Amino acid sequence: MADEGRERRGDVADLAPEGLGAAGSGRLASLGAGGEPQHVAEHGRWSKWREDMSVFASNRLALVSLVLLILVILFCFVGPLLYRSNQTTSTLLNANAAPSAQFPLGTDPEGFDILGRLMFGGQSTIEVAFAVAVISTGFGALFGAVSGYVGGAVDSILMRVVDTMLAIPFLFLAVLIATLLSPTLLIVTVAISAVSWQSTARIVRSETLSLRTRDYVHAATGFGSWHLRLVGRHILPNTIGSIVVNATLKVATAILLYAAVSFLGLGPPPPATSWGAMATIGVQHLYNNTWWELWPAAAAIGITVISVTLIGDGLYGVMARRVITDKQK
């Protein structure tokens, strides 16, 4: 009975670091627990995929967001091929120039062209955000699956580790990690991942707990399946729905965390940059009325985070729909 209390708390806690969109992911976990495993025959896989696509497309906001996100990624990675600007050496003679024909979005205090810098900084921002989502989701899913699958004392200890990592205020911890190691792109990614994996671990654990007792898992055990194969082949694939939704929202929180870390001066040093570092320059020169140093970067962060959040919302709808149709079968 006391355990039940912990479960409830866990469900609520899953939402905590993810902010908005994840308001549903905890409920998805409980929904998923009731659904049947997704063992789909080969010919049924495409029809299922098409069905998912149409559910996603019916959410207009999510669809527009997806297009927007693709445009942002193209802007950052293909844009530099079309719009060339010097992003390696500063030209102090051009410093703080207002937008003009030569510099469509003006220049920053070091004379870097801001439009070009937006692409350049966007690359590192998007790379870090997606790397964090992949690393923290992978680690968290494995952690949660092992914890839920092994159960007992191991589960209790592993979950206390998650509690501990959640108790240490994440920004303080990320700063500490970035300070102990040198501020490179890799270290920043590791530091942000280190404070982002806990929610995945909790969600996957609670789903594993219920999947573990299913008949098909018992059957696989009866056939002599290894523990590793059971977890990797039969349990983790069935938690993929909540994992994907959770990972999407992680991209959004990672962008914001990266911006926060950059604001505190712990991002990679210049000439490397990120949207967060660019917006920081804008805030530092707030009293100089050089608005073009703040707004483009701030807008880039806002637009990207909003689209990723809305895409996560759309994916949640797809997964919830899947669970409902599975239940009806």
Next chain:
Amino acid sequence: MLRYVIHRLGQAVIVLILVSIIMFGLLHAMPGGLVRSQLGSRATKAAVMQLTRLEGLTKPLPVQYGVWLWNALHGYLGFSYRQNTTVGRVLIDYFPRTLILGGGSFLLTVILAVPLGLLQGARANRSLDYGITGGLVTLYSVPTFVKGAVLILLFSIGLGILPGTAQTYGKSFGSDVTELILPILTLTLGSIAYFSRYIRSSVIDNLGEDYVRTARAKGVGRGRLLFRHVLRNALLPFISVVGISLPTIISGTLIIEFLFDYPGLGLVYWNAQQVRTFPIMLGIVLLLSVFVVIGNLFADLAYAALDPRIRYG
């Protein structure tokens, strides 16, 4: 209830022990080791050996951990040679200010988020709900320091009615209040979206419950239904959300204090980071983590006391 309290207390103790082990580990993971990181790379060999002996670093690690934990429990978290004061002194001096900032923002968040969430829940999936959600998602999606900058532009540079910095905090009560307004507001704008979102879905869930139908059937008016019946039930799980949001609010104070030059633990932390004063950094993180664990514990116990379903499963 007693069983639940003991169970939950045991969990909190384990988490605290794990926190202390991580902090102790980080203390020893500092670049250059515990001694060099305090004395610098140009310290003489004699000074290094003296401090090594003084800090008890010649003893085995488990013994060192025991001594460190004993000292920490007695409030001694080390000495900062740079500031020439104990870490405990720094914590006592600056923690109340962070508490004022975080606590003030928390109160404001609840005051704003509960009515907003209730309104959204009652008008779910209508244009008003979408409008509020859109605004809140936008607020949430912009970095905290940018929100702060917008407020400074508006109220400090534009209108000139509020100070854009809290540099002189602590001079007089009147100026303290005006200097706190923008930092608290900035912190609130970030957390309000999450809180109201939670209330909204809680209200929607509750509106589908049987007791709402019963209340409607016996003729309870819409306002009374929302405020007397639904709100009270929707607020219950909110208590544990309050505990969970603590790390988010505390992390937010780091950014806010740096942005507004507000002299609290966050600013001290950042300054310590700049000159690599690790004992102070670790002391601050340890204190804040313990605060979060205890806050969570109280939130859960309050939840269990108010909702018997939790303690009896």
